[in-house]
Amino acid sequence: xxxxxxxxxxxxxxxxxxxxxxxxxxxxxxxxxxxxxxxxxxxxxxxxxxxxxxxxxxxxxxxxxxxxxxxxxxxxxxxxxxxxxxxxxxxxxxxxxxxxxxxxxxxxxxxxxxxxxxxxxxxxxxxxxxxxxxxxxxxxxxxxx
Numbered sequence: 001x002x003x004x005x006x007x008x009x010x011x012x013x014x015x016x017x018x019x020x021x022x023x024x025x026x027x028x029x030x031x032x033x034x035x036x037x038x039x040x041x042x043x044x045x046x047x048x049x050x051x052x053x054x055x056x057x058x059x060x061x062x063x064x065x066x067x068x069x070x071x072x073x074x075x076x077x078x079x080x081x082x083x084x085x086x087x088x089x090x091x092x093x094x095x096x097x098x099x100x101x102x103x104x105x106x107x108x109x110x111x112x113x114x115x116x117x118x119x120x121x122x123x124x125x126x127x128x129x130x131x132x133x134x135x136x137x138x139x140x141x142x143x144x145x
Contacts, residue, residue, distance in 0.1 A: 006113065023053070034049045078098065
C-alpha cells in the first residue's frame with residue numbers, strides 16, 4: 001500500500017510569519033497537534049507540534065502573540081511522497097521518533113500521514129505499529145510486552 005491510499009489530504013498549514021498564537025488557534029480550531037510551515041509556494045520549510053510550542057515557546061517565556069513560529073519550528077523536516085510504501089514510513093517514524101510526516105509532490109505539500117492513519121490501515125501489521133510506538137516513546141523491548 002502507498003501513502004496516497006491512507007494520508008490526510010486536507011491539511012492546515014501556516015507560514016513562517018504566523019505567530020505562535022496564530023498556530024495555536026489553528027491547532028485548536030482543527031483539533032490537530034502538528035502544523036507544517038510552508039513558504040509562498042506551499043513548500044514545507046518547517047513543522048511545529050503542540051510539544052514544540054510548550055517546550056520552545058511557553059517554557060522559554062516567548063510572547064505567543066509576537067513571536068513568529070519561525071523562531072520555534074523544526075526545520076529539519078522528514079518528508080515523503082504519495083507513492084512511498086507505508087511500511088517505509090512506519091520505519092522512518094520509528095527511527096526518528098516522530099508521529100507525523102508531511103507528504104510532498106514536486107516540493108509542494110499535498111498531504112500528511114500520521115501514525116494514527118497507519119494504525120487504522122490493515123496493510124500495516126499491528127506489531128509493526130507497536131514497535132514504532134515503542135521507539136517513539138523510547139520504551140525498552142522488555143517494557144513493551
